[in-house]
Every structure is written in C-alpha cells, then in structure tokens.
Amino acid sequence: MYQLCYASQIKSNPENLLQDLRDILSEARDFNVRHQIKGVLCYADGVFFQCLEGDQDTVLGLLGKISNDQRHHEVNILLTQQIDSEPHFQDWSMKFIGRHSEIHQYFEQLGSQQFNPLLLQQQSLQHFLELLYHLPEQTL
Numbered sequence: 001m002y003q004l005c006y007a008s009q010i011k012s013n014p015e016n017l018l019q020d021l022r023d024i025l026s027e028a029r030d031f032n033v034r035h036q037i038k039g040v041l042c043y044a045d046g047v048f049f050q051c052l053e054g055d056q057d058t059v060l061g062l063l064g065k066i067s068n069d070q071r072h073h074e075v076n077i078l079l080t081q082q083i084d085s086e087p088h089f090q091d092w093s094m095k096f097i098g099r100h101s102e103i104h105q106y107f108e109q110l111g112s113q114q115f116n117p118l119l120l121q122q123q124s125l126q127h128f129l130e131l132l133y134h135l136p137e138q139t140l
Contacts, residue, residue, distance in 0.1 A: 001086075002056035004063060005079040005125065007117035008048045008072040020071050022140050025096055032093040037062065040095040040132050044103065044115035048072065051129060053089060056082075076118060079125055088133050095137045106131055 012020040021043060028041065037054035050066075052059045067075045089095055097103070103115060106128060110119045120128055 001053055001083045002059050003051065003053050003079065003081050003083050003088075004059050004077065005049070005051045005129070006063065006066075006075055006077050007050075008066070008075040010043070010046050010048060011071055011073050018140060024071060025094060025140070028094040031062070035062075038089040038092060040089050040092065040097060042097045042103070042115075042117075042132060044099045047115050047117060049078075049115075049117040049128075051079075051089070051132070053083070078117060078120055079122075088129065092137065095132075096140070097132060097135050098138050098140070100135060100138070102131060102135060 010017070010020070025041065028039075031037070032039065032054075035054065035058050037052055037058060039050060039052040039054075042049040052062060063075075063077075066072055099115075107113075107115055107119070110116075110124060112119055117128075
C-alpha cells in the first residue's frame with residue numbers, strides 16, 4: 001500500500017468555491033471507488049491537504065491529474081511512503097474535513113493562526129494524520 005500526502009492552494013474565486021469543493025469531492029469519490037483509492041481531503045483557509053492511499057502507480061497517476069487541475073496550484077508533496085497496514089482511511093473513498101476547532105488548535109501549537117500543512121514535518125505530519133483519522137467526516 002502506497003501513501004502520498006500533499007498540500008496545494010485553491011484557485012477558485014469566492015463565488016465558485018463551494019461548487020468547486022463539491023465537484024472535487026464528487027470526482028475524487030467516483031475515481032477512488034473505481035480504482036480502490038482511500039483517503040482524506042482537508043480544506044481550510046484556501047489550502048488543501050490530501051492523503052491518498054492505494055496502488056502506487058494509480059496514486060502517482062492521480063497526483064499528475066491533480067497537479068494539472070486548474071482548481072489547484074502550488075502542489076507540494078509532503079510525504080510518500082509504503083505502508084504495511086490496511087489503508088488508514090479504509091472506510092472512505094474520500095473523507096472530507098473542513099474548518100475544525102481541533103485542526104485549528106493543532107496548527108496553533110505549531111505556531112500558525114491559519115491552516116498551513118507546509119509547516120508539517122515528519123513527526124507532526126504523522127500526528128496530524130492521526131488527528132484526521134479520528135475526526136468525524138463533514139459535509140459541505
């Protein structure tokens with residue numbers, strides 16, 4: 001099982017933001033079900049964090065599509081690794097978590113008043129993933 005985490009910024013204008021988020025989630029869930037990809041998408045403050053888990057070639061191909069998606073820019077890979085366990089997000093084709101008080105508190109502990117996944121280093125990234133595993137999924 002391959003795990004990839006990245007952060008990117010959204011390019012949507014405020015009028016289209018909610019619809020673009022819905023479209024991204026719908027497209028991701030459809031693709032991921034068909035290709036046995038599991039994961040989580042977290043969005044706040046104009047920034048995406050996503051963790052994808054599945055077949056390495058499929059996940060890397062999906063990253064290529066995301067990198068070329070006009071709704072994303074500045075895609076930064078934060079982690080790539082092989083994992084020996086079941087997918088951590090095995091119950092979700094794409095779990096969604098938006099602005100959440102526990103996430104805000106976590107980034108405050110890292111010294112940021114905003115959601116900024118680029119601050120995550122190896123250990124803090126693992127702790128952040130643990131937090132995401134346990135938070136309930138949100139709806140748009």
